[in-house]
Amino acid sequence: MISSFELTDAHEEHRETVRQFCEDEVEPHIEEYEESGTFPMDVVETVADAGFHGVQYGTEYDGLGLDYRSYAITIEELSRSWKLLAGTASVAGSLVGYPIHEFGEEWxxxxxxxxxCSGEWIPALxxxxxxAGSDxxxxxxxxTRDGDEYVLEGEKVWTTNGSIADFLVVGVQTDEGVSLIGVPEPAERDGLEFVRDIPCMExxxxxxxxxxxxxxxxxAENVIGEPGRGLRYVLEGLDIGRIGTAAQGVGVAQGAFEESTAFADEREQFGQPIREFQGVSFKLADMAIEIEASRLLTLAAAAKRDRDERVTAEAAMAKTKATDVAMDVTTEAVQVHGSRGYSKDYSLERRMRVAKGMQIYExxxxxxRVVVANQLYE
Ligand SMILES: Cc1cc2nc3c(=O)[nH]c(=O)nc-3n(C[C@H](O)[C@H](O)[C@H](O)COP(=O)(O)OP(=O)(O)OC[C@H]3O[C@@H](n4cnc5c(N)ncnc54)[C@H](O)[C@@H]3O)c2cc1C
Known part of the structure; x- marks a missing residue:
């Protein structure tokens, strides 16, 4: 499996655009929302207005009409600033957007x-x-089919953005097997209850x-694609979602790395900047090596998808590597910052908490690793 890819000037310009957007429109608001513990709906709307919820979808659907490399770059840059926004954009562009785009009806x-794509709706899977977690x-x-309707019965957990969603894609068992059903305006539906938002590490x-x-x-027309093919659609959507999660990992790690290099330069102990201690500089070097490896895997998977090829193994490799690296890098970034890293005055403890989630979702x-192992003998 030898991968190659290219980034054009347009990709680099897109990265600059998203980074500037984050500095202007996102970063000034992070502290306020993290302190109050409220979902940043107005910042999410600004992100969606910029087109970042539908980067790789056509302009006819209000997407940006760019490619999967641009999608990965967008998610990485959002995540470098604030993973929460990257997660929401990634779900829109992959787990929900992809099955509709690839398998849904034109209407x-x-x-x-x-x-x-326009950001009018916050979607959730x-x-x-x-x-039923990993399985x-x-x-x-x-x-259950009843005339021209389906009747849904069951219980779901960990639906990201569920209670604020304007649109749910729900995985269900129908007579044909697993199917995906679109549920617009879930809060208005009789019988649908948001039981609670789960208090979590993020x-x-x-x-x-x-x-x-x-x-x-x-x-009944809200079924996406063919009834009974839902699991296949989810798995294909996950290929894209895993590129997005890998990009989230790269972005979170990159942000922690940049803060660590700046801190190690400023902070002095024993009469010298701490970066001059090999024990610190080797941590920074390892961060740089691992982040670059993760970014290359992520962009290689995205580029292969841009060539219209399946990327099941590549996306799984990138997701696993980049999120494990995010966990390692953020843990070491806390260490480089000493007691400051442990405080909420810096972003490191938040980055470390969200990295753990990334090793679990998608x-x-x-x-x-099972997905990668299964591909080894094909
Ligand atoms: C922050 C966050 C956001 C999420 N967002 C969503 C969402 O938007 N929509 C949604 O539907 N779900 C979402 N999830 C759920 C997520 O997809 C599941 O948590 C995940 O698939 C694992 O399922 P589980 O938690 O039931 O763990 P389990 O499947 O019970 O696994 C428990 C442990 O056993 C291991 N394990 C299980 N099977 C195997 C195996 N075959 N080989 C080796 N190890 C195995 C797992 O790796 C894990 O360590 C989210 C979860 C988190 C934490």
């Missing part, structure tokens, strides 16, 4: 994807259940919802 693309094929939530700004579906009626890193 679904026009009505649903356009609302998602409602797949994981109390008894996503064993879903217990059912959708903090109060993150919205991770438990949802109960108790006789929720949805038009398939745990154990499951991603």
């Amino acid at each position: 679904q693309r026009e009505e649903w994807l356009t609302e998602i 409602s797949l994981t259940e109390p008894n 996503a094929g064993s879903l217990e939530t059912t959708a 903090g109060e700004t993150a919205v991770e919802t438990e949802i109960r579906y108790d006789g929720v009626r949805v038009p 398939g745990t890193n154990e499951i991603n």
